[in-house]
Amino acid sequence: MKERIERLKKLTYIPQKEIAWLIEQAELSVKQQEIIEENKRQQEVTVHQFRQAQKDIQHLSGESRRYKQALEKIITNLNFAITVAQNELEGAAE
Template identity: 95%
Template sequence: MKERIERLKKLTYIPQNEIAWLIEQAELAVKQREIIEENKRQQEVTVHQFRQAQKDIQHLSGDRKRYKQALEKIITNLNFAITVAQNELEGDVK
């Protein structure tokens, strides 16, 4: 392709078929550029979605940890309440 372009640069008159080839090459270059730009845009969207998913996972992990701690406190309090109730029942039975 480079050789053909160099040969065309040297010509003072460019035949119609060569002009058609040049136009075709220019159109292909434009299409390729559009495809590359679309791929870059899609890549940026994917990266953004991935980063957002990472943030969501971190947030959910933090929520899970807080819920687990709260549930452990509730279980501890319930166990204490059961022990107190059992002691009271034992005291009433005696």
């Protein structure tokens, strides 16, 4: 392709066939640029979605930790209440 372009630069008259080829190449270049821009846009959307997913995961991980801690406190309190109730039952049985 480069050779053909260099040859065309040297011509004073460009045949119709060569003009058609140049137009075709220009159209292909425009289509390629549009594809590149669309791919770049899709990449930006994907990056944004990925970052949002990371934030969501961090948020959910934090919530999970808080729920786990709350559940552990409830279990500790229940174990304490069970122990107290067992002690009262043993005291009442004696």
